[in-house]
Amino acid sequence: MLRTLRTSCAIAMLGLAAPLAHAETPDDTLVVVREISSISDWDPAVSQILDVQEINLDIYDRLVGYDRRDAEKLIPMLAESYEISEDGSSITFKMREGVTFHSGNPVTAKDAVYSLRRLLLLGREPSSSMRQLGYTPENIDDNLTAPDDMTFVMTLPEQLAPSLVVTMLSSASFSIVDSELLKEHEQDGDFGTAWLSDRASGGQSAGSGPFMIQSYRPQEMVMLTRNDDYWQFTPDMQRVIFRHVPEAGTQRLLLEKGDADVAFNLTSNDAAELQDVDGVKVEYYPSRKILYFGFNMLEEPFDDPKVIEAMRYLIDYEGLSKTIMKDIGTIHQTFVPAGWLGSVTETPFHLDVDKAKELLTEAGYPDGFEFTFTAYNRKPEMDLATSFQATAAKAGIKVDVVNAPVSQTIPLYREQKLPALQLSYSGGYADPHATASKFTYNPGALPGADKDEKWPSELSWRLGWFPTELAEKTLAASKELDEEKRAKMYEELQRAQWEEGPFIHLFQTTQALGMREDVNGYLFGSRGSDVSFAAVSKD
Amino acid sequence: MGHYARFGMFLLKQVAIILATFFGLILLTFVIGRVMPLDPVSAAVGPDVTQELYDQVYREMGLDQPIIVQFFDYVGSVLQFDFGRSFFTNQPVTRDIARVFPATLELALCGVLIGSLIGIPFGILAAVKRGTVIDGAVRVVMLIGYSAPVFWKGLLLLVVFYAALGWAGGPGRLSIYYDGLVPTRTGLLLIDTLLAGEWVIFKDAVSHIALPAISLGYGASAYIGRMTRSFMLDQLKQEYVGVARVKGLSERRVIFGHVLPNCAVQLVTTVALTFGILLEGAVLTETVFAWPGLGQYMTKAMFNADMNAVLGGTLVIGSIFVFLNLGSDILYRILDPRTRA
Numbered sequence: 001m002l003r004t005l006r007t008s009c010a011i012a013m014l015g016l017a018a019p020l021a022h023a024e025t026p027d028d029t030l031v032v033v034r035e036i037s038s039i040s041d042w043d044p045a046v047s048q049i050l051d052v053q054e055i056n057l058d059i060y061d062r063l064v065g066y067d068r069r070d071a072e073k074l075i076p077m078l079a080e081s082y083e084i085s086e087d088g089s090s091i092t093f094k095m096r097e098g099v100t101f102h103s104g105n106p107v108t109a110k111d112a113v114y115s116l117r118r119l120l121l122l123g124r125e126p127s128s129s130m131r132q133l134g135y136t137p138e139n140i141d142d143n144l145t146a147p148d149d150m151t152f153v154m155t156l157p158e159q160l161a162p163s164l165v166v167t168m169l170s171s172a173s174f175s176i177v178d179s180e181l182l183k184e185h186e187q188d189g190d191f192g193t194a195w196l197s198d199r200a201s202g203g204q205s206a207g208s209g210p211f212m213i214q215s216y217r218p219q220e221m222v223m224l225t226r227n228d229d230y231w232q233f234t235p236d237m238q239r240v241i242f243r244h245v246p247e248a249g250t251q252r253l254l255l256e257k258g259d260a261d262v263a264f265n266l267t268s269n270d271a272a273e274l275q276d277v278d279g280v281k282v283e284y285y286p287s288r289k290i291l292y293f294g295f296n297m298l299e300e301p302f303d304d305p306k307v308i309e310a311m312r313y314l315i316d317y318e319g320l321s322k323t324i325m326k327d328i329g330t331i332h333q334t335f336v337p338a339g340w341l342g343s344v345t346e347t348p349f350h351l352d353v354d355k356a357k358e359l360l361t362e363a364g365y366p367d368g369f370e371f372t373f374t375a376y377n378r379k380p381e382m383d384l385a386t387s388f389q390a391t392a393a394k395a396g397i398k399v400d401v402v403n404a405p406v407s408q409t410i411p412l413y414r415e416q417k418l419p420a421l422q423l424s425y426s427g428g429y430a431d432p433h434a435t436a437s438k439f440t441y442n443p444g445a446l447p448g449a450d451k452d453e454k455w456p457s458e459l460s461w462r463l464g465w466f467p468t469e470l471a472e473k474t475l476a477a478s479k480e481l482d483e484e485k486r487a488k489m490y491e492e493l494q495r496a497q498w499e500e501g502p503f504i505h506l507f508q509t510t511q512a513l514g515m516r517e518d519v520n521g522y523l524f525g526s527r528g529s530d531v532s533f534a535a536v537s538k539d
Numbered sequence: 540m541g542h543y544a545r546f547g548m549f550l551l552k553q554v555a556i557i558l559a560t561f562f563g564l565i566l567l568t569f570v571i572g573r574v575m576p577l578d579p580v581s582a583a584v585g586p587d588v589t590q591e592l593y594d595q596v597y598r599e600m601g602l603d604q605p606i607i608v609q610f611f612d613y614v615g616s617v618l619q620f621d622f623g624r625s626f627f628t629n630q631p632v633t634r635d636i637a638r639v640f641p642a643t644l645e646l647a648l649c650g651v652l653i654g655s656l657i658g659i660p661f662g663i664l665a666a667v668k669r670g671t672v673i674d675g676a677v678r679v680v681m682l683i684g685y686s687a688p689v690f691w692k693g694l695l696l697l698v699v700f701y702a703a704l705g706w707a708g709g710p711g712r713l714s715i716y717y718d719g720l721v722p723t724r725t726g727l728l729l730i731d732t733l734l735a736g737e738w739v740i741f742k743d744a745v746s747h748i749a750l751p752a753i754s755l756g757y758g759a760s761a762y763i764g765r766m767t768r769s770f771m772l773d774q775l776k777q778e779y780v781g782v783a784r785v786k787g788l789s790e791r792r793v794i795f796g797h798v799l800p801n802c803a804v805q806l807v808t809t810v811a812l813t814f815g816i817l818l819e820g821a822v823l824t825e826t827v828f829a830w831p832g833l834g835q836y837m838t839k840a841m842f843n844a845d846m847n848a849v850l851g852g853t854l855v856i857g858s859i860f861v862f863l864n865l866g867s868d869i870l871y872r873i874l875d876p877r878t879r880a
Contacts, residue, residue, distance in 0.1 A: 026716065029715075029716075031715050037835075040625075040626065040627050040629040041629050048585050123588070123589065123592045124585070124588065124592070125584070125585040197629055215719060218628035218635065218638075219836060220831040223719070241718070243715060243829070245710055245829040246829065247827050247829070249694055249827075250697065250829055253698065253701065253709065253710075254709055254710060257701070257709060259714070259715070405843065410578060414581075454590060456590055457589055
């Protein structure tokens with residue numbers, strides 16, 4: 001009896017311990033391992049989280065968007081064509097015939113009106129683009145109309161450069177949602193956002209894109225299935241699975257082993273080493289995220305622009321780019337990401353302690369000073385702060401670094417209470433206005449503005465910078481119809497920020513994507529709205 | 540007073556202690572939630588919203604109410620098992636915990652089982668062979684288990700047994716292609732797969748839980764083993780052991796018939812506390828093995844000022860400890876007649 005038991009146990013143990021066959025992922029399934037714990041809300045009009053926007057870009061279509069098979073082409077999507085009126089005050093979209101949402105409902109101009117109106121009236125972070133276009137709850141109904149099912153007319157309350165408007169419309173915020181479906185799930189006038197946000201309960205997606213959400217378990221996985229009726233083409237992948245794997249080393253193992261096709265959060269070391277691993281490739285893409293330092297001009301000594309200029313010379317850009325930022329960022333000293341219209345890519349600042357000391361002496365601080373510097377409590381941000389602490393010390397400046405989560409930093413930042421900080425910014429759409437409107441514009445600085453009014457969502461206001469002339473120029477640049485002139489205006493704004501602004505931009509981050517060698521067609525661009533896995537194939 | 544009456548009094552006393560502990564726990568978690576310099580409104584709606592929306596959400600969260608009103612609102616909700624909504628996952632906290640807790644429970648059970656199966660026999664062996672090479676070897680192995688960083692242990696196990704040898708499954712609870720194929724009944728995958736009669740998926744689940752459970756179990760065995768050794772040594776010094784030996788009992792009967800039963804009470808407490816610690820969520824193990832459990836959930840919540848999730852999770856963990864203590868107290872009374880007096 002005992003012997004039989006022992007034999008059975010041994011067989012069972014052998015069965016469990018026998019090498020498991022680790023097949024490659026199925027040919028029709030793309031498995032992406034990624035840190036996706038920040039996903040909380042699937043509604044494109046609510047979530048500003050990059051991870052959500054990047055997935056939503058393939059769940060929803062926009063009126064116009066980047067071609068999912070060619071990131072260079074901005075094409076009409078749900079609009080078959082569009083026409084901008086001569087004076088630039090309105091755009092008429094002719095909707096594409098025969099396109100349906102995942103639910104089977106047809107896509108019509110009424111959905112476009114509903115989606116944009118909903119975006120503004122929900123009032124969440126993505127709605128800032130609608131406000132920049134000049135829409136308000138009062139004027140929205142007069143300016144968005146659908147004369148018939150296939151015609152959508154967008155009248156612009158503010159006259160803006162058409163290229164700016166079209167680029168804005170290509171961003172994830174302007175996703176066109178299934179109005180019939182959302183109306184069915186509306187509760188207390190919430191435009192169906194409670195239903196749409198909560199994908200954990202399952203249900204249909206409200207988009208018309210190449211994929212739809214099949215299942216989602218927060219902080220665990222998102223599974224997408226192909227939309228077989230997608231109007232543009234049928235994706236090769238039947239399923240796309242995003243699996244939450246927080247640890248970079250674990251992501252690397254899964255990729256090497258063939259249990260994952262794409263790894264998203266590799267460290268620079270892992271990425272470099274993977275280059276030599278058989279069956280794996282690493283591709284580097286510039287991302288739209290820019291790391292910056294900010295100094296509060298309402299507080300001494302940063303009320304003197306010379307002091308901020310001195311800070312620009314106390315950062316070891318080159319040293320950092322060879323160490324901490326190696327392969328994960330390139331030196332970029334302005335707010336418009338490289339590759340965007342009007343981006344200035346020259347890098348005039350470098351570590352120069354003598355020059356910084358000279359400037360500090362001119363400003364009346366020959367012996368330096370002490371201040372608190374709040375940095376995001378994650379890598380590489382914490383390391384940037386530590387490096388700055390060391391180089392600033394050479395000029396006699398004592399930097400007290402406080403590493404804090406964003407949730408702790410933002411409330412103080414919003415109340416103008418941080419003397420100095422380190423954060424990052426990612427423009428919501430691929431136009432220089434997306435970042436200029438944050439870094440050289442402060443509504444409180446415009447002539448006639450109430451100086452006591454608070455503008456806590458504006459970065460310049462948070463640092464007490466009121467650049468009247470630049471704020472006006474930023475608005476003028478957004479309205480300029482001549483593209484060449486417009487590019488020049490943004491170049492001028494970026495250089496002016498160097499002269500008098502409180503922001504020091506350091507790096508544009510790079511996304512390293514580790515992929516199995518057979519994965520092709522993954523689109524990942526710095527414009528934010530040209531991210532897609534719809535054209536992925538394995539061959 | 541009869542035995543049952545005394546046991547009844549004991550239980551009543553325990554219930555009173557539990558109620559007081561819960562009240563203290565609720566008060567503490569509430570105060571921590573309010574004292575922390577974090578902003579739940581930004582966490583919920585994002586950093587760049589307009590002041591109007593910010594103020595509106597601030598009011599909706601009841602943060603404009605006097606602190607005492609907020610406290611009683613909170614107590615009222617907690618009594619109905621409503622911990623609010625997590626801003627981070629946008630789900631009710633109770634639903635989140637119900638989702639992540641079984642993963643942690645399953646891992647902790649396997650971990651404590653492995654820890655006990657290794658720790659207790661080796662602890663006994665080390666005590667019986669005290670001062671010999673065997674004792675030394677066992678203590679060194681235990682010390683390594685206790686002091687080696689969990690993170691390093693986990694990655695090492697993955698590199699060797701998953702990546703190099705292919706003997707075990709990789710990170711996560713299941714291979715990706717089995718995801719969603721087994722209906723959730725208990726949330727414990729090892730049980731759900733068996734209930735569904737899915738032997739192949741059960742095997743896959745075992746191969747996935749093996750490494751994190753061994754990683755946790757090894758750490759736990761180091762603690763349980765060291766404690767077992769020290770309990771055994773205490774008992775081996777007692778006179779009754781000498782008497783038993785003089786009476787001519789075999790060494791095996793002395794150890795397993797007399798010494799070990801006398802260590803049982805302390806061992807129960809040690810194992811229960813180890814289990815409690817593992818249930819708290821082994822954050823690093825869960826991170827390395829991409830194990831979607833309570834540890835990862837709570838850590839994320841804390842880093843993101845998701846106070847509802849933090850408070851809900853803390854209450855759940857606190858309750859676990861309270862009940863484990865109660866359980867071990869009851870077992871104490873059953874196993875040790877002296878505590879019944």
